[in-house]
Structures are given as structure tokens and as C-alpha cells.
Amino acid sequence: TIPRDHCKELSKILKRKPIIWDNLHANDYDRHQVFLGPYRSRSLGIYPHISGIFLNPNCQYELNYIPMHSFSMWIESASAKYSTNLIAQEYDNYHEVSLKTKHEYNHEKIFIDCCRLWANEFNKLVSNNLEFDTFSNINTDISCLSPKRSDYNPSRSTDFTTEDNESLLQRNSIFYYLKDAINQNDIYRICCFLYLPGIYGKFSNEFLSEFCAMKSSSSHFWKNNTVK
Numbered sequence: 001t002i003p004r005d006h007c008k009e010l011s012k013i014l015k016r017k018p019i020i021w022d023n024l025h026a027n028d029y030d031r032h033q034v035f036l037g038p039y040r041s042r043s044l045g046i047y048p049h050i051s052g053i054f055l056n057p058n059c060q061y062e063l064n065y066i067p068m069h070s071f072s073m074w075i076e077s078a079s080a081k082y083s084t085n086l087i088a089q090e091y092d093n094y095h096e097v098s099l100k101t102k103h104e105y106n107h108e109k110i111f112i113d114c115c116r117l118w119a120n121e122f123n124k125l126v127s128n129n130l131e132f133d134t135f136s137n138i139n140t141d142i143s144c145l146s147p148k149r150s151d152y153n154p155s156r157s158t159d160f161t162t163e164d165n166e167s168l169l170q171r172n173s174i175f176y177y178l179k180d181a182i183n184q185n186d187i188y189r190i191c192c193f194l195y196l197p198g199i200y201g202k203f204s205n206e207f208l209s210e211f212c213a214m215k216s217s218s219s220h221f222w223k224n225n226t227v228k
Contacts, residue, residue, distance in 0.1 A: 037195035038070035047078035
């Protein structure tokens with residue numbers, strides 16, 4: 001955590017508001033250690049006492065969706081709760097101005113919301129790739145060097161046949177299957193195990209707790225029922 005009082009004391013020493021370099025999600029190019037949890041453990045109360053925050057997130061850009069989005073929501077909550085300036089004539093005389101006290105930052109709710117948004121981004125990529133593959137499979141082997149006879153017949157019906165409808169339904173069913181293949185619950189569970197340095201997410205803690213309880217009860221069962 002970064003206490004608000006520490007920011008105040010540092011401001012008195014520096015004669016200005018400090019800028020924070022935040023290593024909360026830093027993994028220092030370690031591909032085997034990434035952190036996908038939300039921005040947390042930073043009180044909104046430090047916002048009026050700092051000039052800004054520099055994030056040092058994961059070095060893999062694509063993995064910073066939740067850290068970046070949750071941080072932007074932290075900024076939005078802090079700016080809505082506090083004024084951007086401090087009423088002070090001297091650096092040792094601070095007075096905070098609270099504009100909207102109802103704006104609080106709940107990192108767990110924000111985490112869930114970011115997982116939902118990230119799942120939507122994955123599904124967009126899936127749908128776009130599927131549409132590209134569908135169009136790329138169309139026979140475009142047309143040559144302007146050798147004329148070919150057209151099979152067009154004005155009297156022929158242009159309605160979809162049963163075969164066309166079945167093909168279309170099959171492509172649509174594949175699309176919806178792939179679209180629902182990634183959901184926010186999957187992302188949430190994965191990110192809980194790759195949360196923050198030294199911290200697991202809520203789901204991971206509950207999972208490990210239940211696993212340990214199951215292991216303990218199983219050990220007692222086999223110990224008491226072992227044939228001697």
C-alpha cells in the first residue's frame with residue numbers, strides 16, 4: 001500500500017507533490033511470471049497529494065488489458081471523488097475538497113467488469129477471423145487472359161436452396177460456438193491464479209482452501225479405513 005500520510009510528508013520535503021513510479025504489475029521481462037490482476041492497494045486518498053502515477057506493467061503489452069483498464073477506472077473514481085487541486089497557501093497546510101463521496105473504487109467489482117470487457121475483445125477477434133476465413137474460401141480463380149463461359153441464366157431462380165441454407169446454418173453454428181468459447185468466467189479464473197506478486201485472486205483462494213480441506217478429509221478417511 002501507499003499511505004496518504006507518506007505522500008503528504010514527502011510533499012513537504014520536496015516542496016511539491018510527488019510522482020509515483022508504480023511497479024505493482026512489473027514482471028521485468030519474465031515470461032514465466034505475469035500479473036493479470038486489477039489495480040489495487042492504492043487508496044483514492046493519495047490522488048490529491050500526487051502529481052501523477054507512472055505504471056510499470058507487464059512487458060508483454062497484450063497482457064496489460066486488465067491492469068490498464070482497472071487503473072483508468074481508479075483514476076476516474078479518484079477524480080470524481082476529489083478535486084484536482086488542493087486549497088493550500090503553504091505546503092504544510094492542506095485541505096482536501098471532496099466532491100462526490102459516493103465514488104469508491106472496488107477492485108473486485110472492477111476486476112470482474114474488466115474480465116467481461118476482455119472476453120468481448122477475444123470474441124471480436126474470433127468473429128473477425130471467422131469472417132475472413134469464410135470470404136477467403138470463396139473460389140476467386142478468375143483469369144482475364146482466357147475467356148470463360150458464364151453459367152448465368154436470367155430465368156433461373158436466385159433463391160437459396162436447401163443446400164445453401166444448410167451451409168449457412170452450419171457456418172453460423174460454428175460462429176456462435178466459437179463466439180461463446182471464451183467467456184468472462186474463464187478469464188476471471190485464469191487471472192485469479194496470475195493475480196499480483198504474492199497475491200492470489202478471490203477464486204484462487206477459495207479453490208485452494210477447498211482443495212486443502214478435501215485433501216485433509218481424504219487423508220483422514222484413508223487413515224481410518226486402512227486395512228491393518
